[in-house]
Amino acid sequence: MPRVNINIVTWNSSDCIIACLKALDKQTYTDFQVLVIDNNSEDDTLEQLQGVGRLPNKLKICENKENLGFARAHNMGIRQADSEFILLVNPDAILTPGFVENMVKAIETDSAIGSVAGKLIQVDSAKEIGQKPLNEYLIDSAGLIMLRNRRQYLRGHLQSTSKFIQPDYIFGPDGACPLYRRTMLEDIKVDDEYFDESFVTHKEDVDLAWRAQLLGWKSIFTPEAVAFHTRTFRPGKRRGISKKVRMDAVKNRYLLLIKNELPSTFIKHAPYILFYDLKILVYLLFFEPSSLKGLVKVLRLMPQALRWRKYIMLRKKADKKYMLTWMK
Secondary structure (H helix, E strand, O other): OOOOEEEEEEOOOOOOOHHHHHHHHOOOOOEEEEEEEOOOOOOHHHOOOOOOHHHHHHHEEEEEOOOOHHHHHHHHHHHOOOOEEEEEEEOOOOOOOOOHHHHHHHHHHOOOEEEEEEEEEEOHHHHHHHOOOOOHHHHEEEEEOOOOOEEEEEEEOOEEEOOOOOEEEEEEEEOOEEEEEEEHHHHEEEEOOOOOOOOOOOOOHHHHHHHHHOOOOOOOEEEEEEEEEEEOOOOOHHHHHHHHHHHHHHHHHHHHHHOOOHHHHHHHHHHHHHHHHHHHHHHHHOOOOOOOOOHHHHHHHHHHHHHHHHHHHHOOOOOOHHHHOOEE
């Protein structure tokens, strides 16, 4: 078996999947296998997945008969893999040649490290790559951060690429290009799910990162692993996203809190959390009523979320003091 399994979930990704695969074809690290899980694309994504450099020997394709969402599709891929490390790659990400090698080097520095984030650089299209010096681009993500109001945010978003040049421990990796240790994924799974499939799409990476922190796993950022990313769901660009994804984003905020929040940390930051939730409610009532269905779904999913919470809290190793260090 290869040492790294690279899993890519596609859905109508014909405009970007070839650039993504060609970048994998140029990796300096070659001990990997690529699995593309297609969520019933309606464009010619599957036709595009034929003959990319040396990848035919490394490429497998799984065709789903319906769109299963990010979380469920990636869980399928993780279960099929039998490698030491799992790298998830969004089809709109283009890795520089040393990306995989540097991610593996970072995770090997400490067996307690369960996940790694690289430095993702924001572009609007693959055509922008190489059009200017690297230091003139802006950062898309250098990992995840959690604010006191429990809003997750992209670490370093829209800051200069000249920043975040040192390795550092982080809350967790963004779901666009995270590297996970297999033993961590097996340790933190609940009901045989690595990502919580009730999240469908959005914040499932935050949920996994929070759970991993509670159960004692570390996450690290390495600036040596660089990739370009044409992120669709960007901070400040909410109205350009489908109603379904926006509804899931609302639902998943509360599932995150129900499953992972410690009572002591909630009390510490309750004013920030409740004020932010009040603003969310007002916004939904006046500008996005379709997302109110997300709150109804939270009630329906409450029994499952509480079952996950019980399992997590019985096994948690992190205390209030440690978790507060991540909630700035």
